Amino acid sequence: MIENNNARRTGNRLAHLKLASGAAALALALSAVPVSLPSPAFAQSYTFTDVAIEGNRRVEPGTILSYAGIARGQTVNAAELNEAYQRIQGSGLFEEVEIVPQGGTLLIRVVEFPTVNQISIEGNRAIDDDALLPQVQTQSRRVYSPSQAEADADAIADAYVQQGRVAARVQPRVIRRSDNRVDLVFEVFEGGVAEVERIGFAGNSQYSDRRLRRAIQTKQAGFLRAIIASDTFIEERINFDRQALSDFYASRGYVDFRVTGVNAELSEERDAYFLTFNVEEGQQFRFGGVSVSSDLPEVNAPLFREAVRVRPGTVYSPSLVERDVARLERLAIREGLDFIRVEPRITRNDRDLSLNVNYVLTRGERIFVERIDIEGNTTTLDRVVRRQFDTVEGDPFNPREIRETAERIRALGFFRNAEVNAREGSSPQEVIVDVDVEEQPTGSISFGGSYSTSSGFGIQVGFSERNFLGRGQQLAFQVSTGVSNQRYSFNFTEPALLGRDLAFGLDLSYAETNRDNSEYNTAIGTFSPSLTFPIAENADLQVRYTARYNDLSIPDESEVGQIVRSEAARGEQVESSVGYTLSYDTRRTGLDPTAGVLLEFSQDFGGLGGDQQFIKTAARASAQRLVYNEEVTLRATVEAGALNYQGDGSRVTDRYFLGTSRMRGFEPGGIGPREFDDGGDIDDALGGNYFAVARFEAEFPLGLPEEYGISGGVFYDVGNLWGLDETNDNVLYEDGALRQVVGVSLFWTTPLGPLRFNFSEALQKESEDKAQNFEFTISTDF
Template sequence: MKMTTMGQCTGRRDGRLVRTRAAAFSVLLGLGAGFGSIPLPAVAQSYSFSSVEIQGAQRIEPATILSYAGIARGETVSAAELNDAYQRILGTGLFETVEIEPRGSTLVINVVEYPTVNRIAFEGNRRLGDEELAQIVQSQSRRVFNPRQAESDAQAISSAYAQQGRIAARVEPKVIRRSENRVDLVFEVFEGGVVEIERIGFVGNDAYSDRRLRRVLQTKQAGLLRRLIRSDTFVEDRIQFDRQLLNDFYASRGYVDFRITGVNAELSQERDGYFITFNVEEGQQFEFGQISVTSDLPEVDEALFRDAIKVRPGAVYSPSLVENDIARLERLAVQEGLNFVRVEPRVTRNDRDLSLDVEFQLTRGERVFVERIDIEGNTTTLDRVIRRQFDVVEGDPFNPRAIRQSAERIRALGFFSNVDVEAREGTSDQQVIVDVDVEEQPTGSLSLGGSYSTTNGFGAAVSFSERNFLGRGQALSFTVNTASSSTQYAFSFTEPAVLGRDTALGIDLSYRETDRLNSDFNTARGRIRPSLSFPVSERSTLSLRYTLGYSDITVPDESDVGGVITAEAEEGERYDSALGFTLAYDSRKTGLNPNAGILLEFGTDFGGLGGDSTYVETRVKAVAQTLVWNEEVTLRATLEGGVLNYADGNSRVIDRFQSSPSIMRGFEYGGIGPREIGDGVDDPLGGNMFAVARFEAEFPLGLPEEYGISGGLFYDVGSVWGLSDDSTSNVAAGNSIVSDDFSARHVIGFSVLWDSVIGPLRLNFSEALVKEDYDEDQSFDLTISTRF
């Protein structure tokens, strides 16, 4: 009997790797040459060997091969057991060929070992470096070469290129024979081109346009910046994620019957682009019907829990609003000392009036406790940064919903590319272990570049930021910005959880010098500001701060500066010390309408704590925004104002409110407000009061949305006014103060908004409808667009 297998891979002279061929073996039975042709009845044959001879082994010990075979000397084995021994030796993946041949009382095992991998190399790769590819392949140098593993590695490299949209990438493994039974394993890579997504379309959508739905998806169409934006490449996993995004989008807007019936991805005839079509069924939009609270627990006050519910009948139904109220009721139960109380929503559908009745049922849950929280994968981030996102600790009652919310808070940190939080059974039926598995991602950035401002001109900028400093969850940043007329240095540090509480401690340091910024005088300002911020309600935050400021005004020789600024410069350096607070209310955090929100801010600084002046500065701001016309158009209204009142000392030009495009568009920096006018003198002085109302609408321009360009219309009305008597008394002879009283300016304009690679830009083209004679208007300005 002789069993043999051909090599599963052989190296040709040209170095090509031949695919694995099936193993073949033959059994030769004969009683002699003279009886070879005489048919005999089938008889089970057995063997017994007094010795085993291993041939061909070089690196592997014969005893090891014999242990793989599992045959002992003197043991009687059948032909089937010999075949099993052959399969075991071959299955180790260490041998290119294996032969088992009985020779009387001796069993001969002849093997040809696979070579060892001398080195692994990559050729033809440019988009992915050798280091990236080396992390993908499982084959290793100084290990036994395995052709199956080499083929698997080639497929893994192809998949990595497919994730970048290069579905035509091909990878071919080759072996180059070396001496001493060694080979070099070379992966030849043909990267191919990027297959972009030329068009994303939808079928079956009536409530929302294709343009609006495309903004929901993570996948984007190829646009002008296709060389820089990778989200326009076809990635199958991303399409699956987009399906979930669409489901969440419609569910949050009351379309409970929405479903995606299919996604078609068609490759263009030239094989250089995909056309993706989402087939959807929207269904009807539902609203909240009757809202009620029930409980079979005698200790539960249903009226108390009913008053805590925020959703009201008639509002558009959203599962997230139901989840928010469930979490709110469960927190209330803990506050009332009711442990293990669970809130289960029961939804009743009313097709007649398209409403959903929601009954929040309070029940007694199982008595299960958190045994421990295990955290893995955080090589840099400290455990306590992750643990403080949990509302529970070891020994607390287990609440699955609270654990899910903690997982969302961990993801919201932005420190990890992947977060998995799961609960498993602990050491007893009444205990669970919460496993947290995270995968970290870069959290720092360093940027070197240039800047441009219509106020300061061109400049160079260097900035560094780290959102997870030393793995402690702290934010650190510093910036150096130099322009033709100003130089600025800034440093900030924030500890988000002081003493493990939901309280943020921050410190800001800044210093800025201006060289004749729109006027004939120079300024220098420095500031140190520690602050403390904490929530005071579900939607409100209070910030407390202390500010120590330094300021100075200098007037160069032969400068044409009026008497007001000259007198203020003669005062010399000033140090201000102030305590302040800001109370903010933001309905966007847990608002009932995902398409609307309100932001209210009120802040006051009280100066005079050892400083050179005593003052009170108050600022208020109110912003309201909503989306209309199937969320195609954004309407926004902003009201903002401020009052500066000095009880001891006098305000200076660098202390007073100055108009700017960020406050009121259509005018230059200091373009409106009190001015000292005279022979060769035109000094913007700023005002002790300002008020402005800004109304704007943003809408698509009909351009392909992959360009990231939209339009807007705006209307601003406001004024800067008010000087103290001490300031007006310093007017130089022959000069006068103009625009000291309130006088509303009106501006209309058109904006072009562009989501560029350097950030959202806003180009404003404006026209002043109402202005004063001495105002300095501005028909165009370029700014960084801010989001509400």
């Protein structure tokens, strides 16, 4: 086994000229060719009548002569012979070269570089061969090149550096085979992952290190470092973090913020980095005067001024200005004004720390979109990418719309990378928009198990695909089975029905329970298609149809009360209803990056066929705000619902129940009306036709190392569940009082998802309510 750098040293040692004349030897010595022969010091010229070539197998003699550049009968001196040698050696075809003048004959001896038989990589575990071999430019059955092998080794090492293994070393070695062939082996020493041990900030006073660490992508290494990739040091990610910090401060009015430098210190063990971001925050600015102006006669400036949403006194944010620019340009299109550009001109007032914004409407260049080219989408259909454009071929070109389109394409989540650029088309008045994407996996399969004292062991199997058949459709189904319950669900969403901003959804489900937390059995199946479309900025409307099969039965040995028994006597029922949901969501697009609001109102009207006539109404309002320099998160939710069933009224399978998702501190069915006898044989949770709940909570750091991902919280819930269509003397709490719960929470962000542990105590409850002092859930946003 011979190292390639040894091969290079051998080539340099053997690369010398043997000249018969001592004078020529001295001349070559003066030309820095490493030979040493005793000779008198005088120059000599040569004329060769013949050139002989030895040692070549694959390379034609004519090729070698062309590199030498010496013709028969040509008079040459020692310097020209040296240049001929350098040209032959520099061709990269030969391991050894000798030029030997022998009277009137010039003898050229060569040893050709071997051909590469096969290429392999050894010692790699963290990165597979399939990911490393594309970095290698050396090819089998081609001439071996030591310099290219070194370059390939560097490329493999760079692949490890991108994964944070800065100590990785790659050594190319060659194994000699017969017939002048070699096997090229890259021996890899991977080393350990260089983690980010600590992230610090210098120069920040408005926001703590803890808050700024949440704004960047790189994370500190924690005790789960073996499975967390975001704590690995990757140099390219640092550039992204610099931009993330700039965006964070800019959205909060700090227009002068800048990152002056990033110090990355490698530990002595070369297995960890210490990062320090040096920042200058500057002052926070707010919007001052906001105006709209134009010297174009066809522009109605007051009309455009009414479309501006930013108000004086609001904390300045470039994104708010960008949204106003988009609104004004859309208004110009609706008014039939083409090629109108909105230029925000900002005047700075350092005295009161305000920025005056004047939106100037001007006439832009008359440039059209010639065509849109999409490349790299091996799975996703062109139309899925193309429908993210508000622009089509032939429309006026708007650079801002192209930037927004690029963001929408990236937000799809179908592509690992997406670049959208414009270039000049067939004429200066036309542009071609190039979209270059790189696909990534969009499907997942999940398997799980569960156990509870009431329902025993259970198995869950699920499949989801966010880009079904490359059409941008979402498809998911799940099967959950246990000893006493089974549930099957299927969900399908077409986000652009008929190529429009109209989402079609289809939900199918079927669930059976067999005395699960009750003394009765249920079978419920639903079929619900829906259409969802925007009606205003941040506002959507969903309309739907729902068909619901509902069966309630009682086993012979069950002890149930009179109400459930009478409801079960109705047998199987089918409901048919139409409904709608209005939603308003500013959690991502609101004026304040530290706050958000979600409002929902829905109604379903039963009686379009089926066995029941009813009206079901529900409403929810949620809000969130970050306070104390965004260290503490405050959340509040108010939720209510009402059922109004005609005829025989609602059944236990129709009514509301308050469980952990709506009110913490109680078991599912733990509060509200229930039929109960003093002997304890009957204890049926009946649910209620009405409910109202208010939830308040605060989340805050606990002072633990941030890399643990652990924070704390406190909460207070108050609510009630009431109302039945049928009652008797054994029914309790039909008009029960409010229940109140306080508790503390432990939030833990893990690679498996955000987990939440609640410890609660009921401040106010009824005697037969079922309290639950501890629960473990998956944490979700409001």
